[in-house]
Structures are given as C-alpha cells and as structure tokens.
Amino acid sequence: MRQQITHRAVGVAALTIAFGLGISACAPPGVAEGEAQEDVRGEVELQADETAEGFDLEALVEAAQQEGPITIYDETGKVTQIAEAFTEKYGIDAEGVKIETNAIDKVKRESASGNIIADILAISEPPAVYTELLRDEVLTNWVPGDVYDQLPEEARYPYLTSGNWLWWSYNTEAYGDTCPVSNIWELTDEEWTGKVAIPDPEARAMYTNIWNQSARDHADAWEDAYEKLYGEPLETDEETAFHEWLKRLAQNSPAVFKSDEEVSEAVGAPGQEDAPIGQMAAAKYRNNDEKGYQLAPCTGLDPYVAGPMPQTMGYVTQTESPNAAKLYIHFATSQEGMEFIMPDGKRSYDPRVVAPEDAHELDPLISAEVQPFSTSYMEDDFMKTVSWQDFWRSSR
Numbered sequence: 001m002r003q004q005i006t007h008r009a010v011g012v013a014a015l016t017i018a019f020g021l022g023i024s025a026c027a028p029p030g031v032a033e034g035e036a037q038e039d040v041r042g043e044v045e046l047q048a049d050e051t052a053e054g055f056d057l058e059a060l061v062e063a064a065q066q067e068g069p070i071t072i073y074d075e076t077g078k079v080t081q082i083a084e085a086f087t088e089k090y091g092i093d094a095e096g097v098k099i100e101t102n103a104i105d106k107v108k109r110e111s112a113s114g115n116i117i118a119d120i121l122a123i124s125e126p127p128a129v130y131t132e133l134l135r136d137e138v139l140t141n142w143v144p145g146d147v148y149d150q151l152p153e154e155a156r157y158p159y160l161t162s163g164n165w166l167w168w169s170y171n172t173e174a175y176g177d178t179c180p181v182s183n184i185w186e187l188t189d190e191e192w193t194g195k196v197a198i199p200d201p202e203a204r205a206m207y208t209n210i211w212n213q214s215a216r217d218h219a220d221a222w223e224d225a226y227e228k229l230y231g232e233p234l235e236t237d238e239e240t241a242f243h244e245w246l247k248r249l250a251q252n253s254p255a256v257f258k259s260d261e262e263v264s265e266a267v268g269a270p271g272q273e274d275a276p277i278g279q280m281a282a283a284k285y286r287n288n289d290e291k292g293y294q295l296a297p298c299t300g301l302d303p304y305v306a307g308p309m310p311q312t313m314g315y316v317t318q319t320e321s322p323n324a325a326k327l328y329i330h331f332a333t334s335q336e337g338m339e340f341i342m343p344d345g346k347r348s349y350d351p352r353v354v355a356p357e358d359a360h361e362l363d364p365l366i367s368a369e370v371q372p373f374s375t376s377y378m379e380d381d382f383m384k385t386v387s388w389q390d391f392w393r394s395s396r
C-alpha cells in the first residue's frame with residue numbers, strides 16, 4: 001500500500017512576491033448570498049514522494065522505465081519538444097499533443113469511458129481543473145518532493161507549474177519607447193474607440209478567470225486608477241469598479257480576435273501609424289524576430305500591465321503509467337524542461353529554476369506590475385465564467 005502523509009496544504013502562508021501570488025481574506029461567517037466564498041478543501045493527503053524525505057529520483061526513474069508509453073495534453077506547441085527531450089533522456093516513449101480547447105472535457109470523457117489516452121494534462125485553467133477534475137479525482141495533483149518545499153503554499157494545490165500572463169502590449173514603431181497609455185481607463189476613452197484589440201473572451205475560460213479575480217480581489221486598484229486619471233471618485237451602478245471599466249471597454253468598440261496570435265498581428269505589424277493597444281501572451285513577442293513585428297509590454301500601466309493565467313499540471317488518476325507520468329512532470333518543471341518555454345515569457349514558481357535570458361525585460365514587471373493570482377477561490381472563478389461572458393455580451 002502506498003504510504004500517505006497528511007499535510008494541511010492550503011491556507012494563509014508567505015507569498016512569492018515575484019509572481020504576485022495573492023492570498024485573499026477568508027469570507028466572514030454569514031456572507032451575503034452570491035458573495036464569493038473561499039474554497040473548502042480540508043486537508044490534502046500528500047503521497048510519500050511529494051515530501052523531501054520520501055522523494056527518490058533514482059527509484060522514480062527505475063519505476064517509470066517499467067511503464068509507458070505516455071501521452072501529454074498541453075496547450076503549448078512546445079510540448080512536442082519537451083516530450084522528445086524526455087524520451088531521449090529517460091528512454092520512455094512520450095507523445096506531446098497540443099490541445100487548446102475542450103481539453104478538460106476530453107479528459108473527463110476518457111476517464112468516464114475507461115479509454116485513457118492522455119496520461120498528463122497541462123492547462124492554464126486552474127479553476128476548472130480544481131472544480132471539475134481534482135475534486136472528482138479524475139486528475140491527481142502531484143508535486144515532486146524535491147520541489148514542494150520550494151513553492152509558495154498557494155502554488156501547491158493545484159500545482160502551478162509555470163506562471164504566464166496576458167500582457168497589454170503596444171507597437172514600438174508607431175509609438176516609440178513609451179506605451180501611449182499609462183492608465184487602463186484611457187482605453188475606454190474616445191481616443192481609443194476601435195483601437196483596442198483583445199482575444200475573444202468567450203474562447204477560453206482563462207480570460208474570464210482574470211476578470212473574476214480583478215473584480216473580486218482588486219476592484220480597489222481599478223477604482224484608484226480611475227481617480228488618478230480623472231481627478232474625481234468613480235460613480236457607478238455596477239457591482240465594482242472593474243465591472244464599470246469592462247462595460248466601458250466593451251462599449252468602446254474593441255476589436256475582438258479569435259486568438260492572441262491575431263491580436264499580435266493587429267498590434268505589432270510594421271508600417272502602422274495609429275496601431276491599436278492589445279492583450280497577448282508574451283510568447284507572441286517572438287513574432288518580433290520571426291515576422292518583423294514591433295511589440296513591447298505597456299510598462300507602467302496603472303493598475304496592472306498584465307493579468308495572470310498560470311498553468312497547472314497533473315496526471316490522470318486512471319493512467320497505467322503513474323510513475324512515468326510523475327517523472328514527466330518532474331522533468332517538464334525542472335530547469336531542463338522549463339528552458340523550452342521560458343523564452344516565451346513563462347516562469348517557474350520554483351525560485352531555483354531561472355530563465356537563461358530575459359529578452360523582453362519582463363522579470364522586473366513580473367515582480368512589481370502584474371496582477372496577483374489567487375488559488376483560494378477556484379470554485380468561484382470557475383462558476384462565474386458564464387456570467388462574465390454574459391456581462392461582456394450584454395455590455396457591447
């Protein structure tokens with residue numbers, strides 16, 4: 001029988017400032033109906049190899065090499081390279097499959113039918129993973145024992161394997177070295193009508209997850225930014241200052257694109273004199289070299305230059321290769337594995353894993369100018385997805 005070591009894995013703890021992990025205050029007893037309430041998780045039982053004293057890499061490798069092959073569902077195309085490097089290092093066949101939409105539903109269907117294809121899921125939707133997969137034991141959360149103590153507590157369950165952000169970005173050819181806006185509310189003004197580009201917020205839940213955390217945890221920051229820009233307090237009938245900002249943005253004729261790849265073209269393509277401002281993952285900054293785009297983050301944007309969309313990774317509970325799956329997670333989140341994705345602006349929550357270079361000077365912004373991410377209200381973030389999409393549609 002596998003040894004189980006019980007740890008209280010969720011609660012108020014020290015933060016990793018560099019990643020803006022936020023721990024929101026517990027909701028008071030008797031909260032009003034509809035008010036967000038912190039997830040009730042009780043105690044999380046750790047497997048023995050999730051502890052420093054129980055983790056043995058050599059033993060894990062030996063056990064993993066008796067298993068396989070394995071398949072990984074991941075939203076990044078780099079998964080094929082990571083899987084190939086894993087196979088080359090350990091001799092275990094691994095297939096990386098890029099899957100951006102419906103990955104969670106696919107894993108659920110496979111588990112319900114017993115026809116397991118994916119052994120590992122990596123996705124930037126921690127609220128959905130927590131609510132639909134972890135709680136129903138479709139997916140198993142596993143943090144390598146030589147990593148667990150290095151992580152801030154809120155990155156342990158769900159295991160946040162890499163930080164990623166949706167960056168407000170501009171065209172340096174059109175506007176020079178300084179972003180043409182310094183306050184998020186400027187994007188709701190007439191000057192920027194029809195000149196804000198965003199990926200379709202109805203395409204991925206990670207976008208509305210950002211919105212929900214903005215409204216629940218950071219509405220004061222939006223309210224303060226409004227007063228700084230206009231010199232008077234915000235008056236609104238909306239629930240929060242963020243709701244008011246989003247409504248005004250929706251009413252200002254933003255250009256909505258299928259993906260942030262299309263946003264990067266709209267914003268960064270050369271030869272524009274009046275380019276839009278847009279939101280995209282930092283991975284799109286590679287288009288500067290590959291396509292001649294002129295993209296840069298809006299440094300100094302008040303209140304935040306980027307919203308968080310961290311990735312979580314776990315293994316399918318019914319996999320026939322749990323040790324091979326664990327070894328892949330260990331590899332993919334190590335310095336060696338992370339070097340495939342860190343050039344795309346992704347960062348590890350393990351402080352020992354460091355980006356070899358910071359071509360777009362994102363690290364100082366990650367430390368001080370991005371919106372924090374909370375894992376304390378995962379169910380609330382998940383359940384509010386549809387209502388945020390409805391709010392967006394009704395506001396346009």
